[in-house]
Amino acid sequence: MTVRAVLSFQIDAAPFSGDNRCEGDAPQLGIEVTPVLDGIPFPNLGVFDAVDMLIYGAADAETDLYTCSCGVAGCAGFHEYVQLRASADAMAWVFPEAPYRAALDPARFPPGAPLQVTFDKAQYLKALAALEADLGKLFKDSAIPAVVIPGWSCEQTNTKT
DSSP, X not given: OXXXXXXXXXXXXXXXXXXXXXXXOOOOEEXXXXXXXXXXXXOOOSEEOHHHHHHHTTSOEEEOSEEOTTSOGGGGTOOXXXXXXXXXXXXXXXXXXXXXXXXXXXXXXXXXXXXXXXXXXXXXXXXXXXXXXXXXXXXXXXXXXXXXXXXXXXXXXXXXX
């Protein structure tokens, strides 16, 4: 029987300051989401793409679960997709060996074992619903514009002709 992890999310929000935002832009609220498995924050591998998690829900998909703050996964060394695998009662994240093996806890992912985390599907969906509600509240209650991936560069957010 596969041990199933309990998923939740930690949300940190802080206003961008001068060096963290584009010249001349109004202040923004930067929101960083960290997945938490069994009460332990998952290793900081890059910028966790919470938006993709909400888009895919509990469906089969291939995604850049982590990316660089610029939005390009390859920039942070992620060149293969994380597999999201759904069954009738479970959801799994299956990580490629590189670069994840070196960054993940060998106690949870012993050498030679698959780099996979399995969740109870009902609990997974509840965690995603809570994440969506918490992010929605932050966006609604923020006195300044909010962005889910802090550090997004001016080149990606502002188009110059």
